[in-house]
Amino acid sequence: MSHKVEILSVGTELLLGSIANTDAQMLSQGLSALGLNVYWHTVVGDNPQRAREAVAIAKQRADIIITTGGLGPTCDDLTKNVLAEAFGKKLYRDEDSVRRLEEFAKKRGRKLTENNYQQAMLPEGCTVLVNDWGSAPGCAFEAEGVHVIMLPGPPSECRPMFQYRAVPYLQQFSEGVIASHTLKLFGIGESAMEAQLREQMNAMANPTLAPYAKEGECELRVTAKAATQEEAQALLLPTVDKLKEHFGPLVYGVDVPSLEFVLEGLLKERGRTLGTAESCTGGLMAKRLTDLSGASQVFKGGIVSYTNEVKHNVLGVPQELLDQYGAVSAPVAEAMAEGARRVLGCDIGLSSTGVAGPDKDDRGNEVGTMFIGIATYEGTYVRPLHITLRPVRERLRTITAHHAFDLARRYLTGLDYEAGMPQ
Incomplete structure (x- = not known):
């Protein structure tokens, strides 16, 4: 029954x-x-x-x-x-x-x-x-x-x-078991993800596939019903593997709570440390990392360099860069990441600078203009962002922090920084 x-x-x-x-x-x-x-x-x-x-x-x-x-x-x-x-x-x-x-x-x-x-x-x-x-x-x-x-x-x-x-x-x-696995993706919107899977989802009966939009990221939940847990897993795992292959580097984990959780695990596995230099995110990256138990093993600390004076005096961002390009720029994001790595004595430096709104900055940069930097032994890279959907300060900061963690994840796993990301 x-x-x-x-x-x-x-x-x-x-x-x-x-x-x-x-x-x-x-x-x-x-x-x-x-x-x-x-x-x-x-x-x-x-x-x-x-x-x-x-x-x-x-x-x-x-x-x-x-x-x-x-x-x-x-x-x-x-x-x-x-x-x-x-x-x-x-x-x-x-x-x-x-x-x-x-x-x-x-x-x-x-x-x-x-x-x-x-x-x-x-x-x-x-x-x-x-x-x-x-x-x-x-x-x-x-x-x-x-x-x-x-x-x-x-x-x-x-x-x-x-x-x-x-x-x-x-x-x-009890009528058997219902089991599921959740794939976490970053770098693709729910509508684009659903469009790629629509035909497959319509054809599936057991297991089933359901997409979900989260703040700045997406989930794909694969669910199966069977008489035993073993039978349910036998139905689920082939579908999970196919989805991981299809979306490639956009999948940052399966059955994991967050991107920062995955990043913390990778840092521990690789024996690396990380530090942050934040402007537009206002310490959000540091907060999310320190919310994790055991983060002190890999997170050296964070500097909230909200003003140009702190960017220059603490992080060592050259004044000529600030004068020529402004705080919201790729050269400054690069210098901030390098400054974080140098000042905090860490292996990886992450930086964020941008316009969180509600108004443009004094150089005319639109709300949602962000630059994320990562500095490592191999060099420095900057990802420019132009986030236009629902430009609300908290949401912009959340998405920007996601991007920073994604850069660090890709570096630690040997992935191209932009593979699979929308151009």
Whole structure:
């Protein structure tokens, strides 16, 4: 039997955008690994009538409903009440849950108030999902041909509750496995990528291929469904290999989180160090690298040379270059990269200089005019950029940093700096 899953997230804070709905993302990923198809994501606020309407719709179209949130002690925690009402179940006081609540409070030196005990009120006939990571227990029951699983909302509780409590319950419905690999590409737009693959995507059934646009880069996700993980991989890997061959140097990794993650790994493998000299990116390259654990092994440091005085006095950019060409120029980007390598004592120097907007610079350079430099033992290279799509400062900085990391990746892997890039 093919199951249809709906994830129902309860919480006004989700609707307001005060917090991101990371629970739903995590659940979808976990359910896919079980071979269960998620058909709908629904978010509803802390309103009893709207929650009833959402549950009424869900029980008509899904045979597995997983809820997150609304299990706490306050008046707006209404998930159990609404679901019990929708399926004609009474709530009872679960004494084991009461005992665990009291132990939980005692360990933390807290005194339970009467409303705290509401968390121990559960639908009759349910399987209690013990919460060892918080106070509110979850539960699961079957009624009217629908399986309902209720999980707490805080991600620090929802994730382990799903993994260690819900997954064992859900394994009875598993229909094999759904596996996927994601290729990360830089240097091609989503529309151009999709145009090259349209015929292939339309012809594919299992595995399937889906393109995604990310900020300044693209993803290709290959997904297969099979009885076992081994069979799914046998379907996936030939397609992954063909795509890597087709796109060549534009593919910077498979199942990797980011371009800087790949760069850090290459630096460690090659025993090289890197430093940055940033103007238009304002320290973004350094930030992204230092966000990675262990980056201190390969990243020497960064200089934010936002003014010409710092470019000249700290990085040693010749004043005549600044006067003749201006800060936003290939010669200055080259000198900045060389200065970073010299001042920071690193193997590779990366630089960025450009116009992030919102206005042209004093020499008439348009917003999106950028120059990225890389200095190595073998010499220096500059990639000029003219980024015209949606010229917003943050986006321009992100794309410019991508380009700098791409140059370093290509250098470390022996690739041509511009192979496959649009001319």
